[in-house]
Amino acid sequence: MDGTNLFHIFVSLLFLYNSPKHCLSRTSPNVTTDQSALLAFKTSITIPPDHILATNWTATTPPSVCDWVGITCSKLHRRVAAVDLPNMGLIGTIPPHLGNLSFLVRLNIGNNSLYGDLPKELANIRRLQYIDVSLNNFGGQIPEWFGAFSKLEFLNVQNNSFSGSIPQDFGNLQSLKVFSIQFNQFTGSAPRTIFNISSLEVLAFTGNSLSGNLPADLCNHLSNLKFLYLSDNEFEGQIPPGFQECSRLQLLALSRNRFTGRIPSEIGNLTMLKTLYISFNSLEGRNPSFLFNMSLEEIYLPVNNFSGSLPRNICPKPLLRQLLIWGNKLTGNIPSAIGNCTALTRIDLQENNFTEYGHEGLVSTSCDVYSFGILLMEVFCRKKPVDEMFTSDLSLKHWVSEALQNDVIQVIDSSLVRKEEEQFAAKVSCISSIFELALNCSAESPEKRINIRDALALLMKIRLKFLANLSEN
Template identity: 75%
Template sequence: MDRTTLFHIFAAFLFLYNFPTCLSRTSPNITTDQSALLALKSSIALPPDHILATNWTTTNPSSVCDWVGITCGKLHHRVAALDLPNMGLIGTIPPHLGNLSFLVRLNINNNSFYGDLPTELANIHRLQYFSVRLNNFGGHIPKWFGAFPKLERLNVENNSFSGSIPQDFGNLQSLKILNMQFNQFSGSIPRTIFNMSSLEALALTGNSLSGNLPTDVCNCLPNIKFIYLSINELEGQIPPWLQECSKLQVLSLSVNRFTGPIPSEIGNLTMLKELHLSHNSLEGEIPSVFANLVNLWYLALQSAGLTGLIPSLLFNMSSLEEIYLPENNFSRSLPRNICPRPLLRVLAIARNKLSGNIPTEVGNCTALRVIDLQENNFTEYGQEGLVSTNCDVYSFGILMMEVFTRKKPTDEMFTSDLSLSHWVSEALVNGVTQAMDSRLIRKEDEHFFAEVSCVSSIFELALNCTAESPENRINIKDALALLQKIRLQFLAKLSEN
């Protein structure tokens, strides 16, 4: 008998010896998913009456697929979606969650999960949607996210992730939304991200990212609509390749260290609706190519280092509603065509070097709600009641409403019949929590009633600041004093408890 024959006999023997063991093994199934979910439940501190405590149990006669927050796929009957947002959950993510091998969607937004993301989550290769915004996760963002070929949305906003953004993220060729705002990321933005053909939204505001944006990018983000890079430490010039982002609607680069002129290529962004370049160290004038931005409604260039005239083309732009130009070095007089159409709602040009008369045409701005011309050299400031010193307090009131409702006056929900002020006013009558940002206060908070009372007082102050007639608005000094009083009363209530 030759050696080959002996090898085959030996191999067959081993197979037969292990055959019963092979039969006894089971592939992952819905029971595997149930175990993973129960492991997640055990890692969360749940009060006895919480819905997960009573619903996610083996004694529940319902299938795992009928548990709260769970959706199963019709084909394989495995857990495909885990949706547990806004449930007041406090805990960690166990490694067992990586056994949900058919998971497509994971959403645990607005809870209090903490710790690192376990490496076992790298096994969920089918994942398309991953969102853990508004939690307390920390550590470095895992590189294995870059190996998810089907991932379309990655949202880790408002956590405590740190370190650099992995170069591997550039491999996510299906990714449409990358939201990593308000974390502690540092280092430069990987060049690979700017070549992601599928990306529609890049949101990195509120980190410590530094360095220059790459200048040698080709075929830049052809589908990008939103770029949020504000509140970082980015420097260098604004790259001209932005002109290739023809679908861009929002460009937010405020509060960085950008230098040089506003590139003329920005005039190619004809779909742009919002441009935020405030608080940088730019130079030069507002370029004439702004006339091409026919869809622009919001322009923020406060403290941007700009000089020259305020061009009349800004007031010929039919879509422009809010203009913020304070704290630059604009000089000479305002254009006389300051309001050729009645859409302008906000005009803020305080703390410049403007002079001459305030054009009487400003009276044509029937939609104007805020106008701030302070600390210029106008010879007829406030002539004929066209400019009110109560504009500052109006802006202050709107700001307070925006902070505590997380809504802007331009939000889609507001129409000619319902404004932000009217909405807040109705909430004071029908229940202030209806208008409050749900992230600020939760019913299970120890000081819930004191917090609600505090916000109610702030809303009342905001409404006094935004009275329709300037004469009926509270004085700005009195408003600040009252806000301080509200604060002291709130602290006193906390100390009582």
């Protein structure tokens, strides 16, 4: 074979090799493909004639698909990179054509009325980093092919009707930061692979039927986790002591499960924790006093089997805003130091066995409202029931009650009200109403005390009246 023939054969082979690629380039997906996919989506949903998509998403209008409502295109390729259609009142299903949006990075169709299964063709969109299909009516098993989206950072499918187990392949999502499957119908155990995703910042499983024990090493790989929602499931066993490894945790929600044993003391090492929900379990042991030495702002411990008493120095750091510990077996006095909880806006200590706060007396399930009344007087008088000025003949309550009948300004903390200020009358009227409420809360007989919910409602009315008086001035 001479060189000329060899050359012709080589050229022929080269042409044959390049021809398919050449033909493919003519029909490769482009922005027209994206437009067709979106129009197919529009066809699959029900929208009223005056809906913005009805007039804006059309192939005949001059604006390109990149200018459609809810659509963002990439600057480089001019392909659809984001579909943002939350809260649009959309009703219908997702067509398989949406899988042709090969450059899609962000898909947000949350809070609509979409239903059915998520089509398997969506698995073709390998660039996806953000998926939000929450607050819809999607059902069936959650697609396993979600686990193939190696770049996915945000996955929110909460408030749908997904069922079955969580696929093990989700552990492959090593870029995932937010993973929420709340309020669906998932069953089985939580895959251990999920707890190996070190990038996770939010993990939300609340409101399913997940069961089994939490892994002892749950936090070994979750050093970036900030919010962990596991409430309203069927988890059981003891709370793992390894939570201290989740050193950045700000919120821990474990309520309404079947946990037993004690709250592990290692939780006390979570210096960034602000909110703790562990209510409605079967936890026991003496009251975990270490919780009150933390920088917690909200503590929810109702309906467990905690015993013992509250720590005397209940607010060493006056950050606590909400304390709910009703429905336990706590005893002893409610410490007077609760007056140091200056940020406290909600407290419920009912259904324990406390001796009432502020004086010796009989055990009462109404002690929490009594405490609230005393607390109100403390805040505006800057006096405690144990102040040296109070004797057996003069208590904080009697002092306030007498002043209300004579000259209330005598008991109001001088730093709160000054006679020379313009709002003097409005402030005095407001604080007088608060004192009257406080006395109703702390009546000697539990039967005569106002309900705590009514007390809070009255407090709101006092606030509104005060603001109205200020505006008139």
